[in-house]
Amino acid sequence: MRTLYHFNGGVHPPTYKAESTRTPIAQAGLPSRLLVPLHQHAGSSAKPTVQVGDRVLKGQIFGMPEGSVSSAVHAPTSGTVTAIDMQVVAHPSGLPDLCVTLIPDGRDEWIPRVSTDYLTADHAELRLLLRLAGVVGLGGAVFPSDLKLRPGKQKVKTLVLNGAECEPYITCDDMLMRERADEIVRGAEMMRHMLEADEVLIGIEDNKPEAIAAMQAAVSASLFTKLEVVAVPTIYPGGGAKQLIRVLTGIEVAAGVRSTDLGVQCFNVATAYSAHRAIEHGEPLISRIVTVTGNVQYAQNFEVLIGTPVNELVALAEARPDTNGYIMGGPMMGVQLPSDRVTVTKASNCIIASSPALFPPPPAALPCIRCTRCVDVCPAELQPQDLYWFAKAKNFGKAQEFNLFDCIECGACSYVCPSNIPLVQYYRFAKSEIWANEREKDAANLARERHEFHLLRIERDKQDKADKLAQKEKAALAAKAAAAAQPQAETGTGSGSDAAAIDTLRAQVRETVRPDSEQTKE
Amino acid sequence: MFSPFITHASSVREIMFKVLLALVPGIVLYAWYFGPAILVSITLASVTALATEAVMLKLRRRSLAPLGDNSALLTAWLLALSIPPLAPWWLVVVGTMFAISISKHLYGGLGNNPFNPAMVGYAVLIISFPVYMTHWISPHGLGQLELSFIDQLQFIFGGQLPASVTLDAVSMATPLDTLKTQLHGGHAIADIVQMPIFGYLAGHGSEMVALAYVAGGLYLLANRIISWHLPAAFLLTLFATAGIFHLADPAHYVPPLFHWFSGAAMLGAFFIITDPVTSPTTIRGKLIFAAGAGFLTYIIRVFGGFPDGVAFATLLMNICVPLIDAYTQPKVFGKKGSK
Secondary structure, three states: OOOOOOOOOOEOOOOOOHHHHOOOOEEOOOOOOEEEEOOOOOOOOOEEOOOOOOEEOEOOEEEEOOOOOOOOEEOOOOEEEEEEEEEEOOOOOOOEEEEEEEEEOOOOOEOOOOOOOOOOOOHHHHHHHHHHOOOEOOOOOOOEHHHHOOOOOOOOOEEEEEEOOOOOOOOHHHHHHHHHHHHHHHHHHHHHHHHOOOEEEEEEEOOOHHHHHHHHHHHHHOOOOOEEEEEEOOOEOOOOHHHHHHHHHOOOOOOOOOHHHHOEEEEEHHHHHHHHHHHHOOOOOOEEEEEEEEOEOOOEEEEEEOOOEHHHHHHHHOEOOOOOEEEEOOOOOOEEOOOOOOEOOOOOOEEEEEOOOOOOOOOOOOOOOOOOHHHHHOOOOOOHHHHHHHHHOOOHHHHHHOOHHHOOOOOHHHHHOOOOOOHHHHHHHHHHHHHHHHHHHHHHHHHHHHHHHHHHHHHHHHHHHHHHHHHHHHHHHHHHHOOOOOOOOOOOOOOHHHHHHHHHHHHHHHHHHHHHHHHHHO | OOOOOOOOOOOHHHHHHHHHHHHHHHHHHHHHHHOOHHHHHHHHHHHHHHHHHHHHHHHOOOOOHHHHHOHHHHHHHHHHHHOOOOOOHHHHHHHHHHHHHHOOHHHOOOOOOOOOHHHHHHHHHHHHOOOHHHOOEOOOOOOOOOOOHHHHHHHHHHOOOOOOOOHHHHEOOOHHHHHHHHHHOOOOHHHHOOOHHHOOOOOOOHHHHHHHHHHHHHHHHHOOOOOOHHHHHHHHHHHHHHHHHHHHOOOOOOOHHHHHHOOOHHHHHHHHOOOHHHOOOOHHHHHHHHHHHHHHHHHHHHHOOOOOOHHHHHHHHHHHHHHHHHHOOOOOOOOOOOO
16 A cells, blocks of 8 residues: 555535436537637637638637647637637636637538657657647646646656546546546556656545546556556545645645656646547547536536537536526636636536525625634645735735745635635735736836936936037137147047947846845745 | 635534533533522623623624624623622623623724633732632532522622621632642641542532533534643643642642642633634644643742632733744745745
8 A cells, every 4th residue: 555645634525426427428519609718728828820701620720829838729620710709708707808709510520630659759749749739737727738748857756647536516537537547547658658757646536436446447457557546535625736746745845836846747637638639649629528517407527529608518417497607616616607608618627507505605704713723724734814814904915924825725714714704715815916016016117117217318318418518619619729720520429329328228227226126026 | 706615514603602512511510519609690791791792892883793603602601600609790790891892892802802801801800809709609518608599699789698697607718729828827738638628639619610621621622612732731731830849849839630620720721721812823822822821820829919820821821922823833835844
């Protein structure tokens, strides 16, 4: 038996996972239209490469990755592009983002798919293929996977495959592991090969015996020797990457530290599956497994094309009449969708139909009595009651000092708070205020730099004028004095040297401004 | 609505209720050994606390909802258990009013008070009305006379004792007080503890009440309402300090078990220093706070002029809480190795 490690706190909310695991994964099929956001991943938005009216094939690129952190977006089926415009996307802000609207033609016609042998391919090429296939982390963070497979400063010893799935209600990874264990294992081995890792530890919470058995069988059936399925204790948020890495390896990855620098990398099981499909089958990431559950008649997992409208998806599971909204993600960290017309993205692991009975509004918040139940459950080992106090008082400096940015927003503190204080909301507020302040400070520094440069320029112009005047006077005097003697050649300052002067001044100003702006950023 | 969308069913009201529940065995034994007068003072304190809370909420233009959170009741019970049951009715009323209005609401109400309200109430009374604070009833079976419940009521509300009964006949110094006066009188510990008032461990009757408080405290520990760090550090420090003095000079310093089971030690360990609002939030902080309270309790008891040390020890340590918290911040996840 492998030694497992422990992380602080955690909670045991009721799981409600049985409802959606009774039937196999179903195909959601073709919706009436697909609305594909170009920004579905961490980093910068993909740049559209199609035009309205284009006929596209299934798997054809809609948007090319732009910038170092980005990923491609594809047509989920064949059809016609009818619009490229701003639409409300699956984000709690309700703000619109650039989307491609595709009307399927029903033929589901693929682009030519090319299989690549990862054993012989160059690693850089594999990473480019993953980037162009739009493979991103499907656990929720949607970070481009190719970037996590780059060789780091330190050798990656352990690749952690995350099949913990600790959030209540969500079962998409569970079902994927039960049904497609073989392909997950192949994807995992490919990732191990790319990272040259010594071992792959596949962590699955022990409340998923079927998934554990399926994965174990797949590992044994494969010829891969460096993979191991490890049952981990069921506790929320044991499926957080940092927490799972801790449980499996004992390593604690602090906030702001890259896990690869500590010799570990972590991928979700669904990401491994998608990476396998992308490389060995030439299929870009155009669909994912989504759990549809909550206040529905037939809770179930569906394989859903990216861009499928939520209302068409939940219709398949038959939302009950008293449904009053939809949550994307789980009940601990999920977000309320602004409307049911938004569409499934790569980040949509679960859609929960909510009702007043299922998620009653929380009772009014009471004062904090410092009972420290939040401290007991905090996996980041923070002092949530202090952070709350500082956030409430808008004492953001102190909040940062008390490691606000180590908070992973898992919500365990809010879950146990007897005073029903929406603690995580306070932390999100404090973080966003700090970010806004930083941006403002940067903007102010830039403005100050410009202003000081402006002043310097005025000063310099004045000086120039005075110099010129003096020179003129001197020249006039000299001319008068030596009128008869040899005439003096005027040597005016060339306009070409102005640019150089401005550059030096700019550098000077920067030097005086920069040091303290750097300091305040600390 | 924002995540998390689900919460664990628990409330301040429930927590406070469980603490009240944990006090019940102690109160029952108290009434058994010392008569039902304690029930009168608990009732008086409860009514006063709720009325004061209501008035203060009204004055502060707040909702009256906090009346149901049981926190004022808890303050009332703890205060009532700290003062002599035969004290005049207005003593309980004044103490409770002060506790709720000045030391709780003037600081901002529940969660914002730096000092334990019940202990502030007690401190006000012991300083302002020291004589009334000595009206401790003789335990059942030890006094010359026992007052009936009607007699007790008449004395509490009217100050009238039945004809030919003196206060001295029905009241008695507490074991802690007796110990002090006997020591002053030049008696040796070995002889003093043979007096019937000292019971088996530290006081006839009162030691049983203390044991009942321990039982209540264990219930709170099992329900994770209090953390073990506070009572453990408090009791161990009290024991260790008393033990050192006792070992050094057994003729003048009682054995440590006496300090555990006399006075308010057990009430303090499980119900007073464990008040979350006025104790530190970090683990190390809790240990320091409780150890400090345990040490000061002993010092005040043995070398101070007050009948017990728990209240002042708690208040003195309450002052230190912000400092203790600031200096005992634990390292967070992933940052334990670095400085």
